[in-house]
Amino acid sequence: MGSKPVYKTWIRKHKLITFLAISVCLIAAAFCPINLxxxxxxxxxxxxxxxxxxxxxxTYYQFATFGNNFQSIIHDLILQKLKWDGEGKLLDIGTGSGSLTIKGAKAFPKGQFVGIDYWGSNWEYSQKLCARNAEIEGVSDRIVFIKASASKLPFLDNAFQSVISCLTFHEVKDEKNKILLLKEAIRVLDSDGVFVFMDLFMDNKTYGNYSDFLTEVKKLGVSEFKAVKLSDLIKLPRVLQSKKALGNAVLLIGRKGSAV
Ligand SMILES: C[S@@+](CC[C@H](N)C(=O)[O-])C[C@H]1O[C@@H](n2cnc3c(N)ncnc32)[C@H](O)[C@@H]1O
Known part of the structure; x- marks a missing residue:
């Protein structure tokens, strides 16, 4: 086992390899001395x-640590937008390979951290990989990684001072009503706890009409609420601006509690 953390990208490597392999086979067949x-x-x-x-x-290159590192840049942005004093507990919903949770633990040295994920077989992330990364980064004493679904968080109401999530809600298959997922995330947030959720909230196939969706979110009992397009916060390369990549990505930033 190497001593470097491994943070997988949001592109599944096996899909990329499959496309490359099919392309190579088709090109090879086109040049073979077979039927015209x-x-x-x-x-x-x-x-x-x-x-x-x-x-x-x-796209893989743009996200990867060996490339332009956009995943890490976006995780930093989420933490930067979180108005948390670092006291108490933070929950990261859909932690993947633990990157955002671990960054949080490094940015807020007094906090305690929980990363949950479903770690389904269609992803290259795992609970073991998260634990290994936290160990290597020297923050394993303040983080726990738990297998759970975003649709039914195994925590009491108001258990966290801060809740974050990155590109997870649209992936959740066991709850089609995305407002209920946000309601569940806000349920476990303390009465004036803070949140930043980044996802493809402008994708109307998943979230419906964007302005209706925002109206529904506001009804969940949030204050200091802002919805900001990712591309208004950082300059994305053209390939990531596509709607198939991060063109629909929005950060929902706010605090639990009724708007005044
Ligand atoms: C695009 S990845 C994002 C991972 C991580 N948030 C990051 O930014 O690196 C989507 C994640 O959602 C997780 N996921 C899918 N369905 C889930 C569910 N029902 N509950 C919790 N996590 C889920 C996947 O396992 C995967 O880790």
């Missing part, structure tokens, strides 16, 4: 596969 029609068909199919492989690889 099969060669022409292979060449035609190779074009979209090569294009998708390029876009996915370039």
């Amino acid at each position: 029609y099969i060669r022409i068909l292979s060449g035609l199919f190779a074009l979209p596969f090569c294009y998708i492989s390029f876009i996915v690889s370039y």
Whole structure:
């Protein structure tokens, strides 16, 4: 086992490898001394596969630590927007490989941290990877990672002074009503606790009409509430501005409690 933390990207590597492999096979078939029609068909199919492989690889590069590190930049931004004094407990919903939770623990040395995730088999993240990363980063004494679903958080009401989440709610399959997921996140927040949730909130296939969605969020009992497009906060490369990447990403920032 190496001594460096491993933070996986938001692009599933096996999908990228599958696209690359299909592209290579189709190109190879187009140049093989086989039936001409099969060669022409292979060449035609190779074009979209090569294009998708390029876009996915370039997006991967933008997110990865060896590339332009946008995942880490976005995690820093979430913590920067959190109006927390660092006292008490923070919950990260959908912690993945623990990156945001661990960054939080390093930024707020007095706090206690909980990262929850479903860690389904379709992702490359795991509870073990999170624990290993926290150990390497020297914050494992202040973090616990728990397997749970965002739809039913195994915590009492008002248990956390701060709740954050990054690109998770749209992935939750066991609750289609996304407002109920936000309600659940706010339930475990202390009476004047703070939150920052980043997700594809402008994607109307998942969240419905954006302004209706924001109206519903405000009804959950929040104050100092702001919804800010990610692209208004940081300059995203063109490939990440696409609606298939982060073009619909919004940060919901606020505090629990009724607006005055
Ligand atoms: C795009 S990844 C984001 C991971 C992490 N928040 C980050 O920023 O690196 C989406 C995460 O949502 C998690 N997830 C999916 N369904 C979930 C559920 N029902 N409850 C909790 N987490 C879930 C996945 O396991 C995955 O870790």
